[in-house]
Each structure stands twice: as C-alpha cells, then as structure tokens.
Amino acid sequence: MPRRQPRDHYHVYVVLLSERVWNEPAFRKCNPGHDxxxxxxxxGMTGLDPDLRFDRHMAGVQANRFVLKYGVRxxxxxxxxxxxxxxxAARDMEVELAIGLREAGYAVWQA
Incomplete structure (x- = not known):
C-alpha cells in the first residue's frame, strides 16, 4: 500500500539571482520600481524540499530560465x-510573497 504524504508538505522559496539578470528585458519590464x-x-512554490527544488532548477529539471542562468543560492x-x-496556502503565499518583496523594492520574477 503506498504511503500518503502529509497534507502540509508544500513550500514557498526565494532564490537570489545574479544582478546580471537585470540585463534581461522581460525581467526589467516586470520590475519598474526596483530599488x-x-x-x-x-x-516559487514546490511540494519538494526547497533545497532539492533549487538543485533541480540548477540541473535544468523543470527549471525556470532565470534561475537556471542566474541562480546563486x-x-x-x-x-x-x-x-x-x-x-x-502555498499557491497563494507564492503570489503574496512576490508582491510583498516587489513592494519592498526587490526585483522579482514569479511564474
């Protein structure tokens, strides 16, 4: 019989991107108020541990293009x-966290 995963196993996570991502027109366009x-x-959000999800991004597995190219940690x-x-809750928090960080002056990509 397969084991069920606990209900609360989703995570939001934040990846620091190299400042070189600012050279990407799509990224700049989404962040006009960047401090x-x-x-x-x-x-992002994931059902995996954030460390594992970051490793998967960096390995090109279901990777966001900005994380793959500019991900730092x-x-x-x-x-x-x-x-x-x-x-x-994770789905909603991903959006709320992105909005909050953008309002605080961070340049944010959230897909």
Missing part, C-alpha cells in the same frame, strides 16, 4: 518561517 540596493530574486531568511503548508 537598486535590493537584490533580484525568483519566488536560496534565501531562507525570506521564506522558511512560512513552511510547510497545504497546497492552496
């Missing part, structure tokens, strides 16, 4: 206190 002293980040200080959570 240049704040970093560029990617916000995870920024757990921006997300770990939210995790874990149910799927619906």
């Amino acid at each position: 240049i002293v704040k970093p560029c980040v990617y916000v 995870l920024m757990p200080e921006l997300y770990e206190f939210y995790n874990p959570m149910p799927y619906d």
Whole structure:
C-alpha cells in the first residue's frame, strides 16, 4: 500500500539571482520600481524540499530560465518561517510573497 504524504508538505522559496539578470528585458519590464540596493530574486512554490527544488532548477529539471542562468543560492531568511503548508496556502503565499518583496523594492520574477 503506498504511503500518503502529509497534507502540509508544500513550500514557498526565494532564490537570489545574479544582478546580471537585470540585463534581461522581460525581467526589467516586470520590475519598474526596483530599488537598486535590493537584490533580484525568483519566488516559487514546490511540494519538494526547497533545497532539492533549487538543485533541480540548477540541473535544468523543470527549471525556470532565470534561475537556471542566474541562480546563486536560496534565501531562507525570506521564506522558511512560512513552511510547510497545504497546497492552496502555498499557491497563494507564492503570489503574496512576490508582491510583498516587489513592494519592498526587490526585483522579482514569479511564474
């Protein structure tokens, strides 16, 4: 009989992106209010451990193109206190976290 995963096993996560991502027109266009002293980040959600998900991005497995090309490291200080959570909460928190970081001056990509 297959084991069921716990209900609250979803995570939001934030990846620090190299400042070189700012050279990407699509990224710049989505971040007109970017405070240049704040970093560029990617916000995502996953049913995996965020460390494993980041490794998969960097290996090109279901990778976001900006994370694959410009990913530096995870920024757990921006997300770990939210995790874990149910799927619906993670889906909503991904959007809320991206909006909040953008409002705080971060340049954010959230797909």
